[in-house]
Each structure stands twice: as C-alpha cells, then as structure tokens.
Amino acid sequence: MNEQLYFNDQAHIAEKFLMIQDHLTDTSRMAVLKIRNWKLVEHLPETSQRYRKHMQQTLFNVVPNEFVLCEVGYHFSPINN
Template sequence: MKPRITLISNDQDFIAEKFRIADNHLLSASKIAMLKIQSWKFALKTPEIGPGYLESVEDIIRNSFFNFVPPSHVLSEESFFFSPLEN
C-alpha cells in the first residue's frame, strides 16, 4: 500500500507570479513613459516643430500627469474595499 500524499494549499507560486506580471507591466509602462518624455523633449528642441504640436503636447502632459485622483478611487481599483478581512 502506497502512502497517501497530502496536498497542502500553497499560494506562494501564485503570489510570486502575480507580482512578476505586475512588475513587468510596470516596467513596460515606465519604458513607454520615458520614450514619450524623450520624444517630447526632442520636439521642444527641434525648431521645425509647429506651435500647434507643442500646444497639443502641453495639453497631453497636463492632462496625464497633473490629474487629481481621489484616494478612494485608488483603493477601490486595488480591491481594498472588496475584501476587508485581507486588508
């Protein structure tokens, strides 16, 4: 008779994989943001770029980087309110 193998629930692999995916996503988003900032800086130094383009770049920067997000929105997006026992 073979000994019975007991299965123990271990979420370490799942948590590690979830962290790795989130870290890779953050790294990719950071690289894209850096490339956009570099291209905007290059556009500011290039005299051939029209003023309309520069105004649109300023609007994009103002609308993306300087928006206020309430803390409750961030907490709800991170599922803080959905599982109060795990907070």
C-alpha cells in the same frame, strides 16, 4: 467538481507579482519615453501645443486618493503596516 486551479499558492502569488511588475516596468518605460519626446519637440511651437495636449490627456490625469484606496480594497480588509 470543486477543483483547485493552483496547487501551490506561492507559485501563483509569485507569478502574479512578476506579471504586475512587468506591466509596471513597461508602463514606466513608456512614460519616460513620452516625457523625453516631449522635451525634444518642446521648442517647435505647433508640435509643442499638440504634444502638450496629448500629455495632459495621457500622463497628467489626477486620480483622487479615495479612488486608489477603494481599488486596492483598503477599506474592506485589515492591513498591518
């Protein structure tokens, strides 16, 4: 019972691309809204401190390059650029 899940690999690749693109668009939109809200409350001292801490925890976290390359599988498969 070795059935294929997808009969057309191009359709699967296109669908996966669209799903990732939609997720990326939504995530980017959320980041822009967070930054806009931060700029709106920046002049209020008590709210600004709390929001700055929230922004540091959510948006401004640093990820090393090696982690990203490993997640993508750069070291395990040859890529022609």
